[in-house]
Amino acid sequence: MKLKGSEIILECLMREGVDVMFGITGGAILPTFDAMTRYPQIKHIHTRHEQGAAHMADGYARATGKVGVAVATSGPGATNLVTGLATAMMDSSPVVAITGQVGTATIGSDAFQETDVTGVTLPVTKHNYLVYDIDELAYTIKEAFHIARTGRPGPVLVDVPKDVQNTEIEFVYPEEGITLPGYQPATTATCGEIEMALRLIRKAQRPVILAGHGILMAGAMREVVEFAERTQTPITWTLLGKGAVPESHYLNLGMMGMHGEAYCNTAIQSADLLLAFGMRFDDRVTGNLATYAPEAKKIHIDIDASEIHKNVHADLGIVGDLKMVLNQLLPELEPMQHADWMEQIDEWRDDTTKRDIINQKTSRFVAAQAIYDIWRFTGGEDGGETIFVSDVGQHQMWVAQYCRLEKPHTHITSGGLGTMGFGMPAAIGAKLGRPDAEIWAVVGDGGFQMTMAELGTLAQYNVPVKVAIINNHFLGMVRQWQELFYDSRFQATPLVNPDFVKIAEAYNITARRVEQRSAVNDAIQWARAVDGPVVLDFDVEEHDIVYPMVPSGADLHDMIRRPMPEGRKQS
C-alpha cells in the first residue's frame, strides 16, 4: 500500500490505540491535518493554544494511563508546547508530541517558522526525534510510544519535516518489537536486596510508607495496601501519590510535605524506617534535608536509578518496578504490629482535627470549605469516583487536603513543575479519555486566566467538564508568602478580574456565581444537571492562608499551624 508520510503518521497512531489527539494546524503540519480527513477514527480536538493541547494530552494520559497525543506546527506552534512538555516531564506523564518542521532542504536556513525544536525540547522530553528519512518514520513513531509509556514514563517529541510528510512510499508497518540497546527499564530486585529490605522492615518499630506517583504508574495500589496491612505501617503520600491508597483506609494518614498534615510530617520526623515507594524526595516534601527524618533508615524503591541518593541518602536503594518488587517482598512478610506507634500518630492527628478549618464555623466564604463541599456534594462521602483536576496554588493544596479520594487516577494536578494554567485543559483531556467519569476542574482565578482561551475548546466540543473557579482576586499562594515572609507587601498579586460568568456566557457556556457557602450545594447540583460544560465562579474570602505550612527550606517539623479556634485549649 503506497502512503504519504502524513498518512503513515496516522496509521501508526491508530496502531498505538490513539482515539483522540489535541492540537493546532499550521503550515508545516498541514499535510498531516489534511490526512486526518481520511482517518476519522482518530478524533482531533482543535485547541486554542498549543500549551492547551499539551496539557490536554497530559490530562488524557493521567486519567487513562494511555499515551496522550499533541500535534502542532513548526516554530511557534512547537515552542508553545514547551510548557506542557516540561509539565509532563516533571510528572512522568506519557505524552507523544508530533510537530511539523520546515522542509529538510531548508532546515538550518532560518526558514519561515523554523525553530530547532529537538534542541529546544531536549531538556524537557524523555527523548526526541527529527525524522529526516521517510523510511524511518513508522519505526520512529512506534519507538516514541514505547519510550513514552515504559520505564519511568515521560513525553517524547517527533519532529517531522513537511517534505517527509508529503513523500509517498510503500507502507509496511514494523511489526517487530522495539530493540533499543541502551534502553532496558528496570524490573525486579535481587535476592540480596529483598533480604536486606526484610531485615530493615522486621527491625522497625516506627515505620512510615511514603507513597508516591510511582505506585499509580506501576499499578501497585493493591500491593501497597497489602504491604501496609500486613506490616501495620501507616501511609502518607505526596501530592501526586494522592489516590494511590483509599483515603478512608485506616492506615492512610494523608499528605506529607510543605502543606501536608502536621501529624504526617511529625510521623516522618519521628520514624525509624521510611519506605519510599515510587517517590523522589522533592524539596517540597523534605524541607531542610540536613534535619530530615534523622532517626529513620530509608528504603527507596524507584524505577529511575538516578533518583536513588539524589536528594536523600538511602540505606537500601532498589531500582525496579514497584509492583514487581512488592510482589517479591510480600510472600516473605509475616504479619506485624505497631500499636504504640499508631496510637502516638492518632494523638498527633487529634490536634490537627481540632484546628481544622473544616470543623470551624465562620460567616466568611472560605475557599477550603467551598472545595470540601464540592467534594462532598459530588458524592465524595459515598466513595464517589469524581475526578478532580486542580490548577496550581492555594486551591490545589485544599483539593489535596479536603477531597478525600478512594479511587486511583481521580486526582490530576501539575506537581513537579507547578504549571499555572494546567487545570482546565487537563480536565478537558481527562474527560475525553474518561467520558464516563464526572470531572471537576478546580482552578484559581490566576491560573484559569492563563489558559482561559480553552473555554473555546470546551464550548466547541461541548465537553461536559465542570469548572469551579476559586476566585479570591489574588495570586493566592504568592499572596500568602508575601503576608508571611514579605511583611504583607502584595506586589503584583492582586487581580482585577473580568466577570467570569459573562466570559463563559459569551462562549455559550452555562455559568453561575456562588457567593456564600449555603449556596454551594444548589450550584453544584445545578451544574451536574447540565449536559455540557459549566463554569462556577466561587467568590471566596481574599485573605486566606493554607495551613499548615513548612516555610521553604525549614525543618519538616517546623510548621506554621492554623491557630487553635477560640475556646479550645491546645493539647
Place this chain on the structure above:
Amino acid sequence: MKHTLVALVENKPGVLNRVASLFRRRNFNIDSLTVGRTHRDDVSRMTIVMDENTSPAKVEQNLYKLVNVIQVDNVTMKPSVARDLALIKVRVEAAETRSQVLQVCEIFRARIVDASPTTAIVEVTGAEDKIASLIELLRPVGILETVRTGVVTMARGEDVLDGNGYKSPGNGSSSNGKHNGAL
C-alpha cells in the same frame, strides 16, 4: 582524585549534544570529554573525566537515562591505560633552541611532525601529567599553539566493554546485573 567514565553510545546524530546538555543541565563539572568511532559502525565511545567533586555514580545513572547510551563503565579504580595526545607548535629560529627542543622530545618520546624555518610541531602521546610536564619544559622556548585531544581510556586485560552485557547503574547499595536501569 579525578574520576573517569567510559561510555558506549549509539552512533547517531545529536548524541554528543544530548550528553553535553545533560552535564550542563545537572550541573556536572566535566574536565574533558572525548568522543570517537569504534570498530563497530553503530557504536561510538566516549571517555569522560570529571573532577573529584562530581559524583561518578550520579553521572553514570543520568547517562543511563539517555536512550542512546548503551553502556557506562567507571574505570577510575580499574587497571587501565589512559592516553592524551598533544600537538605543540614552538618557535625554533635559533639553532640552539632547535637542538634544545629535540633534546626535550627525546626525553618524552615525543616526535617532531612538522618543521618550517621558524617553527616546529611536537607530537606527544601519554598520560596527562606527562604532557603537562613537556609543556612546562617547552614553555621557555616559546609555545605558539597547543592542541590536545583529551584523555581516552581503556581497561586492561580481559575487562572488555563490548556493549553486550549491561552493567549496574551503580546506585551504591547493591550490584544488580540484570538491567541497566535506563529509562
